[in-house]
Amino acid sequence: MLNSKIPPGALENKWNDYKGHVKLVNPSNKRNIEIIIVGTGLAGASAASSLGELGYKVKAFCFQDSPRRAHSIAAQGGINAAKNYQNDGDSVFRLFYDTVKGGDYRAREANVHRLAEVSVSIIDQCVAQGVPFAREYGGLLSNRSFGGTQVQRTFYAAGQTGQQLLIGAYQSLERQVALGNVEMYARHEMLDIVKIDGKARGIIARNLVTGKLERHFGHAVLLCSGGYGNVFYLSTNALGSNVTASWKAHKQGALFGNPCFTQIHPTCIPVSGDHQSKLTLMSESLRNDGRIWVPLKPNDTRKAADIPEDERDYYLERRYPAFGNLVPRDVASRAAKERCDAGYGVGNSKQAVYLDFASSIQRYGQAEVSKRGLSNIDHAGVMALGEEVVKEKYGNLFDMYQKITGENPYETAMRIYPAVHYTMGGLWVDYELMTTVPGLYALGEANFSDHGANRLGASALMQGLADGYFVIPYTVGNYLADQLAVKSIPVDHPAFLQAEKEVSDRINRLMSIQGKQTAESFHKRLGKIMWNKCGMARSEEGLKEAIEEIRALKKEFWSDLRIPGIVEEMNPELDKANRVADFIELGELMCIDALDRNESCGGHFREESQTEEGEAKRDDQDFAYVSAWEFKGEHNWELHKEPLEFEVAKPSQRSYK
Amino acid sequence: MEHYNMNLTLKVWRQQNTRTAGRFETYKVSEVSSEMSFLEMIDVLNERLTSEGKEPIAFDHDCREGICGSCAMYINGRPHGPWHANTTCQLHMRAYKDGDTIVVEPWRANAFPVIKDLMVDRSAFDRIVQAGGYISVNTGNAVDANAVAVEKEKADESFANAMCIACGACVAACKNSSAMLFMSAKVAHLSLLPQGAPERNTRVVNMVAQMDKEGFGSCTFQGACESVCPKEIKITSIARLHGEYLSAGLTSNK
Numbered sequence: 001m002l003n004s005k006i007p008p009g010a011l012e013n014k015w016n017d018y019k020g021h022v023k024l025v026n027p028s029n030k031r032n033i034e035i036i037i038v039g040t041g042l043a044g045a046s047a048a049s050s051l052g053e054l055g056y057k058v059k060a061f062c063f064q065d066s067p068r069r070a071h072s073i074a075a076q077g078g079i080n081a082a083k084n085y086q087n088d089g090d091s092v093f094r095l096f097y098d099t100v101k102g103g104d105y106r107a108r109e110a111n112v113h114r115l116a117e118v119s120v121s122i123i124d125q126c127v128a129q130g131v132p133f134a135r136e137y138g139g140l141l142s143n144r145s146f147g148g149t150q151v152q153r154t155f156y157a158a159g160q161t162g163q164q165l166l167i168g169a170y171q172s173l174e175r176q177v178a179l180g181n182v183e184m185y186a187r188h189e190m191l192d193i194v195k196i197d198g199k200a201r202g203i204i205a206r207n208l209v210t211g212k213l214e215r216h217f218g219h220a221v222l223l224c225s226g227g228y229g230n231v232f233y234l235s236t237n238a239l240g241s242n243v244t245a246s247w248k249a250h251k252q253g254a255l256f257g258n259p260c261f262t263q264i265h266p267t268c269i270p271v272s273g274d275h276q277s278k279l280t281l282m283s284e285s286l287r288n289d290g291r292i293w294v295p296l297k298p299n300d301t302r303k304a305a306d307i308p309e310d311e312r313d314y315y316l317e318r319r320y321p322a323f324g325n326l327v328p329r330d331v332a333s334r335a336a337k338e339r340c341d342a343g344y345g346v347g348n349s350k351q352a353v354y355l356d357f358a359s360s361i362q363r364y365g366q367a368e369v370s371k372r373g374l375s376n377i378d379h380a381g382v383m384a385l386g387e388e389v390v391k392e393k394y395g396n397l398f399d400m401y402q403k404i405t406g407e408n409p410y411e412t413a414m415r416i417y418p419a420v421h422y423t424m425g426g427l428w429v430d431y432e433l434m435t436t437v438p439g440l441y442a443l444g445e446a447n448f449s450d451h452g453a454n455r456l457g458a459s460a461l462m463q464g465l466a467d468g469y470f471v472i473p474y475t476v477g478n479y480l481a482d483q484l485a486v487k488s489i490p491v492d493h494p495a496f497l498q499a500e501k502e503v504s505d506r507i508n509r510l511m512s513i514q515g516k517q518t519a520e521s522f523h524k525r526l527g528k529i530m531w532n533k534c535g536m537a538r539s540e541e542g543l544k545e546a547i548e549e550i551r552a553l554k555k556e557f558w559s560d561l562r563i564p565g566i567v568e569e570m571n572p573e574l575d576k577a578n579r580v581a582d583f584i585e586l587g588e589l590m591c592i593d594a595l596d597r598n599e600s601c602g603g604h605f606r607e608e609s610q611t612e613e614g615e616a617k618r619d620d621q622d623f624a625y626v627s628a629w630e631f632k633g634e635h636n637w638e639l640h641k642e643p644l645e646f647e648v649a650k651p652s653q654r655s656y657k
Numbered sequence: 658m659e660h661y662n663m664n665l666t667l668k669v670w671r672q673q674n675t676r677t678a679g680r681f682e683t684y685k686v687s688e689v690s691s692e693m694s695f696l697e698m699i700d701v702l703n704e705r706l707t708s709e710g711k712e713p714i715a716f717d718h719d720c721r722e723g724i725c726g727s728c729a730m731y732i733n734g735r736p737h738g739p740w741h742a743n744t745t746c747q748l749h750m751r752a753y754k755d756g757d758t759i760v761v762e763p764w765r766a767n768a769f770p771v772i773k774d775l776m777v778d779r780s781a782f783d784r785i786v787q788a789g790g791y792i793s794v795n796t797g798n799a800v801d802a803n804a805v806a807v808e809k810e811k812a813d814e815s816f817a818n819a820m821c822i823a824c825g826a827c828v829a830a831c832k833n834s835s836a837m838l839f840m841s842a843k844v845a846h847l848s849l850l851p852q853g854a855p856e857r858n859t860r861v862v863n864m865v866a867q868m869d870k871e872g873f874g875s876c877t878f879q880g881a882c883e884s885v886c887p888k889e890i891k892i893t894s895i896a897r898l899h900g901e902y903l904s905a906g907l908t909s910n911k
Contacts, residue, residue: 065779066783068726071720074724083802121799124800124801128794128798132816133812134816135812140806163724163820171786174787174790184783186783273692273693277700280721400723404694470796517708520704520707564707565712569673570715
């Protein structure tokens, strides 16, 4: 049933060969072909603009008030590309290899190699669009390091790389809107896929301002709707980020790949109380210069600055001398949890570790002193100069920390703790990014394809733009070339009417429950179950409990939910309830998947599968496959396995020591 | 940091939709923690309203980390509240003390009609970008990224303008509801880079024309916009815009 359609031939030739032989659609035919794109983040906006430029008729949808607000905008640290501008030994092969290894050998080699190949074109394209990446004094582009690599291949724009890349893609999208090639539907949410003769042919969307349902036809439908980290309630995702588009596709027959693969990011601002609505990330780039530590003594209540150097435990540097503070995210997160669970945590909650810039500030300060030829500078003067350098590199992140916590991170070490950040799992797609529903594609974080069980830093932006700018323009044509005979299907076709009725019935069902509890309160409870039992550490016992608890929660949700207001007008509570209902179902599948995968790999840590030193123990014998789940009915899924074959990057136990 | 709880009185603008008139409603909120964000305080109130079967206050918000530009509340007469260089979502309740009364309104500008309560329609900004806020380069056309060197100073200044989050606080603060700071930031972002040079003249002329068409007011250089901008876009960008516009008029053939 699963055909990944990986082209034959040597790994490094696959994409070129594919491009050389793929079917094309001629320009006059493109004008008659309509494509629906759901989501306008990096993947969606880049796909919409590129396909618009090619001459397709594109309709793009986003739930935000403007496509520029999609959550890609919040990505901070950077974007990887195998440019080797630093002459430090980087290459397409190394980026490919680092990504497969970083993903703990649970990604598809061919997809990852293609990603590494097109990474170089992404940077060119973005610079041409006017993305103001950081530059050196000579006027050329600057790079920095990210976790899990030993080269400097990350391009960045201070701590706002995602914002700058998205604005580049957004501007290209708006240009296509002005040219009439893209029609933009903001404040619209996709609520179902319409299938005709087994193929995706359109969507049902809710206009979030009027509350009215709309039917839209497309020869193909592209889901670029992001990840589902908000299933945990608290995550670094935007509050509106949701799984609904992917989940509707899943229920219409698209298999869901590796749902349990979640990335817990090591450096986030810790939870402060029950009122908390979201968690804020402190970019991984901070680990370039910040040092992570906890006190050597358990339950040490002294202030960070009062703890002398020899009473600190720089545990990442201690455990992983080769990579130190730049180990991959999964490793860093687990190490922080281990220290906190053992009683070495800091802050009021004791669920935090320090991220300390004091030594970098001093080092940069001294470098400035010698650069400027200054003499007679006291310690405070050196630190002030160092602060200026750190401010230029990370200023916006430090400001954000101060606003949230009320503490000045230039003076006191930051407190950080891991938080849900990204989901490697997503809709299963083949090499062409098509799901198991013909004509339905998934791009960017919405698909499962490139990051295996753990994503390396600065690779999400790369993948989103690779899929949208450089992959889908080729692969969608290969499908559409066979669809030329299909005329635009009128939206009063019975399949459209039926799909709209089902969406409408479900909305009415939600509205008519008239119980006592809010969607938000159900979401919070779901999040607690997921975080405690399907979070940083998972066990058979916990997962089995979680599945039962989620099923009970679902029952309660559908019998005691309260939504005020009416259907046919703006109703944010209704929108939220729609999303929470899908999150609950997804949560169950994530636990089922985590239970099936009785090995530790990447972000998925099964307590039953660890080494004596507490490191994750992968089991290639039994689990070198992609789990692709088929929806069969309520609480019922069938597992399909796509075996993973590694011809080039031979699996080894990952070591960052 | 010392934490404390407080009781507050909120006066919030409620408006069912664009067609109906709005009014202020008064709400008491108690036991608000100084650690909450302003939006989390509204969340708590909304949860209460929802469980009472009343409609919660509608407001735009998404990333809650000051970058998406969705949130837009006019708090005690100032866009995004009292803190400098801040968005509503990053405003925290330690800015207030027990017993305070806080007035919350939507952005006020004809070009930003109210959709519901505190939510306004800012699609005019997208149309201004459509008029020319881009560099016309199709995917695949680019040369190597390091083929063109860009002076670091100019790249940095371009970036400082590109940081604009299009929240609309500049318009809300301006007595003329002018969108000049927003637009000048986009013009500066693109015209400071060599890549933006070929369309420099048409871009500024078309964007200004679109801004006028949308019903934004004129700029009288008072600087209210600059003082509330969450991303500290400088009013000198408006001066640059005047220069760009003038030079476009002198050198353009159209």
